[in-house]
Every structure is written in structure tokens, then in C-alpha cells.
Amino acid sequence: MALRSHAERQRSPSNQFLFGSLLNRPAQTPVVAIVGRPNVGKSTLFNRLTGTRAALVSDLPGLTRDRRDGVADLYGNEIRLVDTAGLEEAQRGSIADRMRKQSEQAIATADLILFVIDARAGVTGSDKEFARIARQSGKPVVLVANKAEGHKGTDGVLDAFSLGLGAPIAISAEHGEGIGDLADDVLGALGLKPATVARKRRSGDTAADDEKPAEKPEREKRIRVAIVGRPNAGKSTLVNALLGEDRMITGPEPGLTRDSVSSDFEYKGQAIRLFDTAGLRRKAKITETAEKLSASDAVRSIRFAEVVVLLIDAERPFEHQDLTIGHRVVEEGRALVVAINKWDLVPEKQKTLRELKAKVAESLAQVPGVPLIAISARSESGLDHLMSAIAKTYETWNRRVSTAHLNRWLEGALSRHSPPAVHGRRIKIRYVTQLSTRPPTFVAFSQRAEALPQSYVKYLTNSLRETFDLPGVPVRFHLRKSDNPFAPDKR
Structure with missing residues (x-):
């Protein structure tokens, strides 16, 4: 179907309210919240605009529960996108109610709202109710009719005019249709213009240099920290305590967090990117599709983190699954910190701490000296030590x-x-060097490297760790066969 052009939408009286509050907007990265009822394709649109697969996507409604931030580049303009949980009517205090409050916070802090509907399903009562909330927020709104590919979405796109949010933009986030029109409207609503693209430089062409946009300064290095552990260990509560705000939904119900959500903050001048992850249970106990997706996302967060905090419930410390997660972290070569949460509930603290340290030393023997920190996320104690x-x-x-x-x-x-x-011959190790860091990786050269027993390699690894003070991180020590300088040249 043919919708009005971008310029016509801007001139429309029903769209005039989009631009007033942003004409004098400060020069900073604008924030755009993607909102709508469940299963309209918000996370798919988030992934499409950010060019990532960061948000979990499934036909299962309500998969997203927490706000997720990402960066989109729209014609050279950096935009911060916020994916939100689906807006829906819910009983006070329920999980859905807490999800809705998170979405309302995203609306409150946004510069622009992308209100998404399902064009195939048409406008529902929930769409009308939440469109009213979007209007009352006083924020600029761009109406997006998703799933509009083919003829099935035509009626739904026309229905969207009844929401009073201006002309809808017909898109298909899954197939990438209409994304260019959406980008135009987002930039227009934010008062931005596409960045100038420099012409290809020719020899002696000084004008081309003048047209080049100024290079952006390199972003400050952020330490990527993933919080992992069993369900209901207090991971989201810990993230909220570190951020100083209710960024993640929390509660007594296990499994509240579903996808890995990143949040940025600073600690004593150091930039940190914190990943809250879903609780990891034994694979045999995972049967639901949502939990399978969540577990896969949590494992992916471990793989791409730099430091992993294994959060242990002090009331049920070091169950088999805790140790399985710890071993997985070490196998991936990540730096490991063990945090014992709910420490305020432990009666005999000194005795318990000695027992836990002994358990860590025994169970995670491949990373001796791993730090063990006692904290209480709820009362925010021990966070500086962590x-x-x-x-x-x-x-x-x-x-x-x-x-x-x-x-x-x-x-x-x-x-x-x-x-x-x-076999009666002494093995000689000629020299050693460090191949890489992250984790520290070393290689030693010997003519008979394959004959050196693993027990001796372990002795060298432990001696290396102790001499150069490398506690709590995986140390990889490899052996390679060195060339014999007296052997005939094979070339």
C-alpha cells in the first residue's frame, strides 16, 4: 500500500506534536524507547536497528522482561535504543506489573518513543490504552506498524491512524522492509540530519578533506563483567545495587531474568559494562523454550565477558551447579571472582567463611587464589570489596x-x-615466552616436548603462577617442539 511521504507526514497537523520538545535539545546521544504490547516485534526491530542479535527473539510472548540498551547508527547519527518489555494490563505486584513499570521508566527517560503495533493483528484495545499512555508522557512519538509485509498488514496499517499518533510507518523488522523510512522519521523527530558523506578523495583534491566529518574520539575502554549463577541467587538485585537504581525486575520468583542485559556505569573512574544473566540450572532440568534461550544467552555472556562474577547463595552454597558454572568460566579463559550473596543471613560468619574458602580451593583447584567476597546485595554491603x-x-x-x-x-x-x-634421556627445555594475555598464555620450547609428563607441566604452571602473582585467573602453558639446529635443512 502507498503511505504518505516522509515530508507529507512532517507537514501533517497530527504529527506536529512530534517535534516541539526537541528543537532545543542538548547535544548528547538521544535515547529512543521501543514500546508496545507483547509480541509485536519490538526485540526484532531492536536487533535490526542495532545490527546485532543482542535481544532474544521468539514467537513466545513476553520473552523480554528487562530494559535492554543498544546503539544504532542512523545515517551517521548515533542513537541509543532501549528495548522494553511488552506493555500489558496486570495485577498489582505481579511479574507483568513489574515489567510494565520498567517500560514506563524507559518512556520517562526517553527523548523519543517508537510505538510499535502488529499490523497483521490490527489495533487492539491494549494498543489504544497504551497509545494514551504514550501521548500523556508528553514525549515525541513515532508510530510503527510492524509485520506489514504483503497484503495481510494493509488493514492494520490503516487502522493505526485511529490511535491519534500521526501517520504510521509500515515496516517489516524481520525482513528489513521500510527501515529506511523509519530512520528518516526518527531523525526528523529528533531534529537531526544525515551526516555528510565525503566524496572519494582524488590526488590534489583538498576540498574532499574539508567534507570529511570529524572523527569520533575512541570510546573509553569498558571492562565487561558478567554476573552469573543459579536461579534466585540475587544477580539482578546485585546489578541494581551496583547501578544505584531499579534497572532489573527482581522478586522471590526464580527465573525472572530471561535474557542477558547490559548496563554501563563507572567505578572510581573506570568504565564498566555489567551483564545481568538468567539463572543457569542443570541442562537436564531445562525443558521450556524460554529457559533454553535464556541459558544459551547466559553462556554466550560468559564467553564474551572479561571478568565473570559467580554469585553463590549463602543459604545453599556451592551446589553441584555452582561448580559446573565455575568450571565453564575457567574453560572459557575468563577471569573469575566468586561472590557469596545474602551474607547478612549467615549466623557464624567467620567459621562459614573459612569453610567456603576451603571449598573453593578444593573445587576450583585449576585457578588457585580465586577471590572470594562476602556481600549482601539487598543491604548493599561488601560491594566496594567486590x-x-x-x-x-x-x-x-x-x-x-x-x-x-x-x-x-x-x-x-x-x-x-x-x-x-x-627412556634414559633427560628432557631439556630451552626457553619460554609469553604468547598472549587475556588469559596469560605461555609457551616453552623443547626438542622432546611431547615426552614431558603432564605432572611436570603442572609443576611449571603452578611455579609460574606463584612467582609472577597470577591468582584467580586461568594460566595456559603450552609446549612446542623446537627446531634442531644440527638437523639437515629440508628446504
């Missing part, structure tokens, strides 16, 4: 040791405990 441990562990995870220091260490380690003789 953040200090995160910063220190991150520094250790990134530590590099010079080759000269490594080879002096190797000489001492070999003199204290010589490599064993295999």
Missing part, C-alpha cells in the same frame, strides 16, 4: 611478563626440580 576484586582480577588477567624475567624463572624452576628422564 568491585576492587574485579578490578584487581582484570589487571591480573591482562598481565604480561617479559621474556627475560620468564627465562630467569625457568632457570630457577629447572634447577629446583629437573625434568624427568624418559
Whole structure:
């Protein structure tokens, strides 16, 4: 179907309210909230505009529960998008009610609202009610009729005029149709223009240099920290405590968090990107589609984090699943910090702390010295100790040791405990160097590397960790066969 052009929509009296409050907007990254009832395609649109798969997408309604932030580049303009939970009528205090409050907070802090409806389903009573909320917010609104591909969505697009939010933009977030028109309207509503694109530079063309947009300064390095653990350990409560706001929905019900949601904040001048994740249960117990998607997203967060905080419930410490998660973190090579939550409920604190430290040392023997911090997310105690441990562990995870220091260490380690003789021949290790950091990875060269027993490799790894102070992070130690300088040249 043919809708009015972008220019015609801007001239329409019904769209004039879109622009008034943003004419004198301060020069900062604008915030755009994507809102609407459940299952209209908000998360699909979020992924399409940000060019990521950050938000979980499924036919299951109500999959999104927390606000999720992302960055979209619209014709050279950086926009901060906020994906929200579906707006729906709910009983006071219920999970749906808490989800709705999160969406209302997103509306309150946004510069612009993208109000999304399902063009195939048409305008519903819920759409009308929430359109009223959007109008009453006083924020500019762009009406989006999603799922408008083909002829099935035509009637729904026409119905959308009845919401009183101006002319709808017909799109298909899944197939990418109409996204250009949507980007035009978003920029228009925010009072922005497409950035100038420089012509291809020719030799001696100084004018091309003048047309180049100014380069953006490199973004400050953020430490990516994932909070993981079993369901109901208090992960979302901890994230809210660190952020100083009710950013995530919380409650006594296990499994409230479904997808991994990132939030940015600063701690003593250091930029942090915090990931709240869904609780991880044993794979055999996961049967529902939503929980399978959530678990997959949480594992992905571990893989892409730099520091992982394993949150343990002090009332049920170190169950089998806690240790399974810890081992997974170490296998992925991430820096690990163990936090014992609900510490305010523990009666014999000193005795319990000694027992827990012994349990960590025994169960996570591959990362000796992993920090264990007692906290209470609800009362916000121990958070400074936790953040200090995160910063220190991150520094250790990134530590590099010079080759000269490594080879002096190797000489001492070999003199204290010589490599064993295999088949009557002593194995010689010639030198060692550090291949990489994140985690610290070392390689030693020997002509008979394959014959060196694993017990001796473990001795070298532990000695290396102790000498260069590398507690609580995975240390990878590889052996490679060195070339024999007396062997004939095969070339």
C-alpha cells in the first residue's frame, strides 16, 4: 500500500506534536524507547536497528522482561535504543506489573518513543490504552506498524491512524522492509540530519578533506563483567545495587531474568559494562523454550565477558551447579571472582567463611587464589570489596611478563626440580615466552616436548603462577617442539 511521504507526514497537523520538545535539545546521544504490547516485534526491530542479535527473539510472548540498551547508527547519527518489555494490563505486584513499570521508566527517560503495533493483528484495545499512555508522557512519538509485509498488514496499517499518533510507518523488522523510512522519521523527530558523506578523495583534491566529518574520539575502554549463577541467587538485585537504581525486575520468583542485559556505569573512574544473566540450572532440568534461550544467552555472556562474577547463595552454597558454572568460566579463559550473596543471613560468619574458602580451593583447584567476597546485595554491603576484586582480577588477567624475567624463572624452576628422564634421556627445555594475555598464555620450547609428563607441566604452571602473582585467573602453558639446529635443512 502507498503511505504518505516522509515530508507529507512532517507537514501533517497530527504529527506536529512530534517535534516541539526537541528543537532545543542538548547535544548528547538521544535515547529512543521501543514500546508496545507483547509480541509485536519490538526485540526484532531492536536487533535490526542495532545490527546485532543482542535481544532474544521468539514467537513466545513476553520473552523480554528487562530494559535492554543498544546503539544504532542512523545515517551517521548515533542513537541509543532501549528495548522494553511488552506493555500489558496486570495485577498489582505481579511479574507483568513489574515489567510494565520498567517500560514506563524507559518512556520517562526517553527523548523519543517508537510505538510499535502488529499490523497483521490490527489495533487492539491494549494498543489504544497504551497509545494514551504514550501521548500523556508528553514525549515525541513515532508510530510503527510492524509485520506489514504483503497484503495481510494493509488493514492494520490503516487502522493505526485511529490511535491519534500521526501517520504510521509500515515496516517489516524481520525482513528489513521500510527501515529506511523509519530512520528518516526518527531523525526528523529528533531534529537531526544525515551526516555528510565525503566524496572519494582524488590526488590534489583538498576540498574532499574539508567534507570529511570529524572523527569520533575512541570510546573509553569498558571492562565487561558478567554476573552469573543459579536461579534466585540475587544477580539482578546485585546489578541494581551496583547501578544505584531499579534497572532489573527482581522478586522471590526464580527465573525472572530471561535474557542477558547490559548496563554501563563507572567505578572510581573506570568504565564498566555489567551483564545481568538468567539463572543457569542443570541442562537436564531445562525443558521450556524460554529457559533454553535464556541459558544459551547466559553462556554466550560468559564467553564474551572479561571478568565473570559467580554469585553463590549463602543459604545453599556451592551446589553441584555452582561448580559446573565455575568450571565453564575457567574453560572459557575468563577471569573469575566468586561472590557469596545474602551474607547478612549467615549466623557464624567467620567459621562459614573459612569453610567456603576451603571449598573453593578444593573445587576450583585449576585457578588457585580465586577471590572470594562476602556481600549482601539487598543491604548493599561488601560491594566496594567486590568491585576492587574485579578490578584487581582484570589487571591480573591482562598481565604480561617479559621474556627475560620468564627465562630467569625457568632457570630457577629447572634447577629446583629437573625434568624427568624418559627412556634414559633427560628432557631439556630451552626457553619460554609469553604468547598472549587475556588469559596469560605461555609457551616453552623443547626438542622432546611431547615426552614431558603432564605432572611436570603442572609443576611449571603452578611455579609460574606463584612467582609472577597470577591468582584467580586461568594460566595456559603450552609446549612446542623446537627446531634442531644440527638437523639437515629440508628446504
